[in-house]
Amino acid sequence: MPLDFTNRAVAMSFDYPTDTLLSTQRLKANSQLFSAVSQTDHSRGIFRLAMQADGNLVQYAVSTATVTTQDAYWATGTDGQGNNVTLNLDDDGHLYLLNFTGFNIIMNLTDGRYPTQKTIYIVRIDFDGIFRLYSYNLTQNGNWSVLWSSTNNKCAPKGLCGFNSYCVLNDQEPQCLCLPQFTHVVQNNWTAGCERNFFPESCKDDNGDIRIQELTNTVWEDNPYSVLFLSIKEDCERACLEDCDCVAAFFKDRQCKKQRLPLRYGKRDMGDSNSALIKVGKSISTTTDRVEPGKKRVISLEGAS
Known part of the structure; x- marks a missing residue:
């Protein structure tokens, strides 16, 4: 430039x-x-x-x-x-x-x-x-x-995407995406990261309100609080669903790594087989106003208890 x-x-x-x-x-x-x-x-x-x-x-x-x-x-x-x-x-x-x-x-x-x-x-x-x-x-x-x-990969710099978001390349230009059922804390400011936009009634899958959504080929900071050795991905999903502390689990090479928030340094890497298994819930009704650049999104949690 x-x-x-x-x-x-x-x-x-x-x-x-x-x-x-x-x-x-x-x-x-x-x-x-x-x-x-x-x-x-x-x-x-x-x-x-x-x-x-x-x-x-x-x-x-x-x-x-x-x-x-x-x-x-x-x-x-x-x-x-x-x-x-x-x-x-x-x-x-x-x-x-x-x-x-x-x-x-x-x-x-x-x-x-x-x-x-x-x-x-x-x-x-x-x-x-x-x-x-x-x-x-x-x-x-x-x-x-x-x-x-130093690199030709514009998603390589750590910190470009803030907490709970991950970097993807679109025509070789970086873009920061939020985890499923998360939204940007500050619009047009990727480094501010993302926050949840849903409020689950339970932390466990008791009533079918909690499920796992998979992000394939993504890599993150490796900071698990628990590591399990499991044969299949579905067992890793089940282990996270049954654990209130688990908000995500990374599954690769039969290792299931349970994670707490925030998730950091996420990026898509098509050469990496890691699967990020994100715990999501049934979205509740939300109302949002138009967000001007640099202002924080306001989310109304209707009916939340």
Whole structure:
């Protein structure tokens, strides 16, 4: 995406970068880049790129309270390389990690050797959470070109879809969908996640009001409170229906993993056989008003006791 240097003031510091590194600039240990909110809102967004003290370059959601491997959605895997590793960008587009001595390259992210005559290079963590290397030819009135990216899957960044929602690709563009019988907390704000829009009379399947709805080929944060080894999916469904604590169960390779809310980091992955078995109930009557962007949906629970 293009950068507009003519219509807005750009203030950058080599010592305190925001979302971008320029040629010959480096990201030091214990430093981070933060994405923008959007293409037009350049305040701090929801993703970060961390040059960690252990030598690992990692991408996380800003909202992660603790830094764990499960919270990361991309990493160089260079942990253990020392406490002063830096990320560097040369003027030929060479992007690499340099070890604490300042002389030995421990990983090349790009080989570089791109044209340097009247061509400039930057790297940036974009508002969609993907880290990209861009080039721009000053003799051509064109756009910035992407030479490298940390991923090509726009559903890969964790945190794009909030609690109880999952990411799907529609014409290679991400979309966040709610769990069955859930609705977006804030319309047009995917990161706010989803909440239930039904009120079951019982947590168990006593009167036929509770059932299981399956989401195939979806992966989630693996955080079960109970793991059962069962032969068939129907047994896993039954185990969740009979357990008031169970709101969902993940079934794969004969493992039935019971889950509580919230579910996190969901995305569709057609290469993964995991089935998310979501406990749903008979929907009650609801009334909703037209929701303006940025305002919370109001749900009236008629007849709820």
